[in-house]
Amino acid sequence: MRRGFLKAKGKTLFDSEPPSAKQEPPIRIVEKIPFGKVEDAGIPDGYDGSSKLKYQQNDSRKIDYDDNYLVYTTVPMGFTHKADDPDGHSECIIHGPTKAKIVNTPGYPCTIPKPRRPNMCVIKPVADMGLGVFATCNIKVGELIFSERPLLVAPRAMEAPTKPPVSSNFTIDQQKQIAMYEFEKVLQCAVGRMSAERRAALMALANSHKEDGSGPILGIMRTNGFSIATELGDGPAPAPGQEYPSERSYSAICDMGSRINHSCMPNVTTSFMLSSFSMQFVASREIKAGEQLFYSYCGVVQSAADRQEELAPYGFECKCPACANATPERDRLRIEFQDKVLGLVRDVSWMRYPPDRDFLGRMLRYDQDVVAEGLNSQRMYRFVASIIGHLLTQLGMNQQAKRYLELEQAWKEIMKDRS
Numbered sequence: 257m258r259r260g261f262l263k264a265k266g267k268t269l270f271d272s273e274p275p276s277a278k279q280e281p282p283i284r285i286v287e288k289i290p291f292g293k294v295e296d297a298g299i300p301d302g303y304d305g306s307s308k309l310k311y312q313q314n315d316s317r318k319i320d321y322d323d324n325y326l327v328y329t330t331v332p333m334g335f336t337h338k339a340d341d342p343d344g345h346s347e348c349i350i351h352g353p354t355k356a357k358i359v360n361t362p363g364y365p366c367t368i369p370k371p372r373r374p375n376m377c378v379i380k381p382v383a384d385m386g387l388g389v390f391a392t393c394n395i396k397v398g399e400l401i402f403s404e405r406p407l408l409v410a411p412r413a414m415e416a417p418t419k420p421p422v423s424s425n426f427t428i429d430q431q432k433q434i435a436m437y438e439f440e441k442v443l444q445c446a447v448g449r450m451s452a453e454r455r456a457a458l459m460a461l462a463n464s465h466k467e468d469g470s471g472p473i474l475g476i477m478r479t480n481g482f483s484i485a486t487e488l489g490d491g492p493a494p495a496p497g498q499e500y501p502s503e504r505s506y507s508a509i510c511d512m513g514s515r516i517n518h519s520c521m522p523n524v525t526t527s528f529m530l531s532s533f534s535m536q537f538v539a540s541r542e543i544k545a546g547e548q549l550f551y552s553y554c555g556v557v558q559s560a561a562d563r564q565e566e567l568a569p570y571g572f573e574c575k576c577p578a579c580a581n582a583t584p585e586r587d588r589l590r591i592e593f594q595d596k597v598l599g600l601v602r603d604v605s606w607m608r609y610p611p612d613r614d615f616l617g618r619m620l621r622y623d624q625d626v627v628a629e630g631l632n633s634q635r636m637y638r639f640v641a642s643i644i645g646h647l648l649t650q651l652g653m654n655q656q657a658k659r660y661l662e663l664e665q666a667w668k669e670i671m672k673d674r675s
């Protein structure tokens with residue numbers, strides 16, 4: 257799962273009309289949202305800012321919404337009536353029929369999964385990064401470190417104003433500023449519904465979008481949102497292994513999770529569980545007590561230059577070991593990782609017994625390179641571990657095989673939680 261906000265293409269169902277009103281055609285979404293220091297940030301002169309917010313939920317138990325209708329809702333409070341749920345509640349801005357999808361999930365609303373022991377990590381200041389999250393004990397691959405109900409869940413895509421006079425009187429850049437202004441108003445309503453404590457936690461999060469026209473909440477959402485597009489979205493479910501398109505999916509802002517800093521050699525992976533409506537933060541590599549937890553805000557299997565471009569909206573230059581020591585060879589290892597692993601899986605499926613020792617040697621050398629680059633944090637790594645584990649087993653090297661087979665098993669567990 258990637259960090260997630262608005263790199264969408266296409267159309268959105270985002271609509272502010274009440275269900276009884278005549279529906280308008282699907283609305284365009286905003287692409288290439290500005291970041292950094294923007295000269296004419298803010299709403300342009302001549303925009304009256306008069307659009308009304310019409311989608312507000314009064315009956316928290318209502319789930320039979322028409323299509324094309326967004327609601328504000330508190331998950332899971334309306335269904336448990338427990339205002340003091342120890343797992344907390346998420347404020348959501350969500351497509352009406354998608355709310356039905358959540359509440360009809362088998363087991364909903366269950367408590368959030370608990371890690372092996374409490375307080376496996378702690379928030380601390382880090383030089384040049386603000387706050388960060390650190391392990392308090394050794395953590396194995398596949399172990400749940402913590403889980404939490406997001407503070408806020410909101411659409412990843414933002415409406416582009418299409419109605420005249422906005423679409424005719426303003427430049428594209430001005431229309432983007434208007435869209436951000438309008439989205440901030442939508443977000444304000446959701447944040448206004450939060451408990452004082454959760455609102456304070458949200459508003460205390462980092463914001464790398466203070467000079468581009470994003471309002472304070474939108475800035476926080478753009479800085480801290482996790483895409484939950486694999487697990488939650490509007491309309492038909494995507495094919496296995498695919499995600500909901502960004503214009504039909506959501507971003508989740510967490511309390512502790514959103515304090516995790518970025519590395520291109522991450523050691524944490526996330527998933528979202530609908531039945532408990534919670535984010536899981538799981539070790540994707542071995543983590544030693546005292547180590548900082550890292551999540552990747554960008555696609556990992558691309559060159560250092562492309563990674564930095566994707567990270568630019570977060571307002572920092574990545575100095576992780578992979579970026580500091582990037583070379584064309586290391587870039588290639590990353591770019592080719594997925595195809596290379598799929599090729600290895602194909603090669604192994606044709607291999608005769610007993611396996612070729614040279615092939616095992618090549619696999620072990622490849623594994624060394626992959627681990628040095630931190631690519632063992634990627635889900636494709638399970639195939640590397642599996643191939644080596646099975647080759648070693650077939651050659652009777654059971655002791656050496658054990659470690660790889662355990663890694664394969666840990667990754668199977670991680671992947672199971674994603675379905």
Ligand SMILES: C[S@@+](CC[C@H](N)C(=O)[O-])C[C@H]1O[C@@H](n2cnc3c(N)ncnc32)[C@H](O)[C@@H]1O
Nearest residue numbers: 385386387462464480514515516517518570572
């Ligand atoms: C989701 S927040 C992470 C938590 C944040 N450090 C805090 O104090 O709340 C993202 C912001 O943290 C900072 N950050 C994250 N990873 C970083 C890194 N590797 N190097 C420098 N700053 C980083 C950037 O300011 C970024 O916009």
